[in-house]
Amino acid sequence: MFAFNYAEGAAFWPSWGVWLLVFALLFALNEVSRRFKWAGFFCFLILPAGLSVLWFTVLRDTTYTDWFHLAKVYSSTIGCLGFWCIRYVRGKNKLGKEWRLADMKWALCFPPLILAINIIEAVIRDIQVGAQYWGELRYLADGHMQVLGGPWNYMNAAAGVLNIITITGWFGITLRRKTKGDGSRDMLWPDMLWMWIIPYDLWNFAYTYNCLPGHSWYAGFALLLAPTICNFTTGKGAWLQHRAHTLALWCMFAQTFPAFIDTGAYAVSSTNSPAALFAVSAVALGSNIAICAYMVYKAKTTGRNPYKSELYTDLAVYKAIKALAEPNEPA
Numbered sequence: 001m002f003a004f005n006y007a008e009g010a011a012f013w014p015s016w017g018v019w020l021l022v023f024a025l026l027f028a029l030n031e032v033s034r035r036f037k038w039a040g041f042f043c044f045l046i047l048p049a050g051l052s053v054l055w056f057t058v059l060r061d062t063t064y065t066d067w068f069h070l071a072k073v074y075s076s077t078i079g080c081l082g083f084w085c086i087r088y089v090r091g092k093n094k095l096g097k098e099w100r101l102a103d104m105k106w107a108l109c110f111p112p113l114i115l116a117i118n119i120i121e122a123v124i125r126d127i128q129v130g131a132q133y134w135g136e137l138r139y140l141a142d143g144h145m146q147v148l149g150g151p152w153n154y155m156n157a158a159a160g161v162l163n164i165i166t167i168t169g170w171f172g173i174t175l176r177r178k179t180k181g182d183g184s185r186d187m188l189w190p191d192m193l194w195m196w197i198i199p200y201d202l203w204n205f206a207y208t209y210n211c212l213p214g215h216s217w218y219a220g221f222a223l224l225l226a227p228t229i230c231n232f233t234t235g236k237g238a239w240l241q242h243r244a245h246t247l248a249l250w251c252m253f254a255q256t257f258p259a260f261i262d263t264g265a266y267a268v269s270s271t272n273s274p275a276a277l278f279a280v281s282a283v284a285l286g287s288n289i290a291i292c293a294y295m296v297y298k299a300k301t302t303g304r305n306p307y308k309s310e311l312y313t314d315l316a317v318y319k320a321i322k323a324l325a326e327p328n329e330p331a
Contacts, residue, residue: 001276002217003269015217018266022218026226026246033080033245034235035184037088044080044248048073051252063255066141068125073251075121079114079244086110087175087185102175102187111189111240112170118247122207123160126153129211137272144262145214148272152281153210159203159281162288166196166295169310176238177326186238190321191310194232195294197239199287201228206284210277213270215254215261223250237321 004015033040055063064070086108089101101107130153137148169191176186201224208220227242235242254261261267270276298304298311312318 001271001273003271015266015268019217019222023222023226026223026250027230029249030226030230030242030245031234033249034186034238034241035182040080040084040245043245044077044084048077048248048252051256055255059256062258064258068121069251069255071121072118073248073255075114075118076244076248076251079111079118080248082110082114083187083241083244086173087187102173105171108171108173111173111187112167114244115167115240116164119160119164122204122211123157125211126157126160126207130154130157145212145269146272147211147213148274148277150274150277152206152274152277155278155285156203156206156210156281159199159206159285159288162285162292163196163200163203166199166288166291167192168196168295168306169312171308172310174322174325176324182234184235185326186235187241188237188321188325189240190237190318190325191312192237192239193312193315193317193321195291197228197231199284199291201225202280202287203284206280209270209280213272214267216270217268218261219250219254223247237324 029043033043086102090099092098129147130149130151133147133149135148135150137146139146170189172191173187173189176182176184176188178185204224205216205220208216212219223246226246227239230242231237231239295306295311299306302311302314304311304313310318313322
């Protein structure tokens with residue numbers, strides 16, 4: 001499934017060590033950016049603004065300039081800024097009554113919108129690779145990575161569409177109440193539970209394996225696992241926020257140091273096996289068909305509209321996340 005770059009001096013276990021380092025750094029940086037208000041502001045406004053100057057000047061000959069990489073780094077960063085505003089922007093109206101952005105329904109449309117946009121970007125790319133490289137193992141324009149197009153691209157594009165359809169309960173997005181151990185005010189999404197997160201991870205890994213095979217060891221495996229582990233441990237219920245933070249930080253790193261994953265000693269490539277490509281996309285599609293069927297079942301049995309209200313309110317895992325939320329009214 002993966003081919004380690006032994007010719008450049010790397011071996012299997014050292015490559016795992018670098019993978020663990022990438023995973024640990026993503027987890028740690030997410031913890032810092034989510035727990036401290038001004039750390040988040042720096043990471044997702046000041047830092048990308050400064051790096052953008054470098055990307056289009058002194059690094060213009062080495063950084064990624066194709067539409068997909070640029071769209072991904074800026075859309076994920078915009079998502080982080082939007083979530084930061086939902087968590088922290090508040091004020092008083094003319095009557096002296098306090099208001100919060102987190103209480104405004106129009107603002108709560110932003111998280112599912114930016115999530116859907118990010119998924120659509122990848123769906124389009126899967127279709128593009130499938131059409132352009134069907135049956136041929138060819139290098140991408142950057143000359144560093146080979147892709148093989150096939151039915152797996154279209155299978156995974158279908159999985160991505162189903163993943164968008166099954167995004168539910170966004171009007172239930174709320175903030176985590178402050179406690180002694182956690183003052184992060186994470187953006188909680190109680191209806192976004194493990195049964196949706198796992199199919200998303202499987203779909204996104206299949207996308208990276210199909211379209212960015214030379215990056216999937218880190219940008220697929222490590223990058224997807226970091227926010228998922230955080231969601232089930234220190235930052236329960238705020239998976240989308242964790243995903244946006246880690247994705248934006250990784251994209252900024254990859255834009256600045258592309259050689260790390262393309263040509264460095266610890267670059268890990270794909271075997272480009274049609275059987276492996278088909279298998280990962282089949283698992284992704286099957287899991288997203290399953291969550292779509294479950295969503296339809298829950299909507300029918302509860303009579304709830306999954307796009308106007310929360311759908312999984314009767315589940316214990318939903319209730320556990322909801323118990324972490326602060327009151328709806330301004331504190």
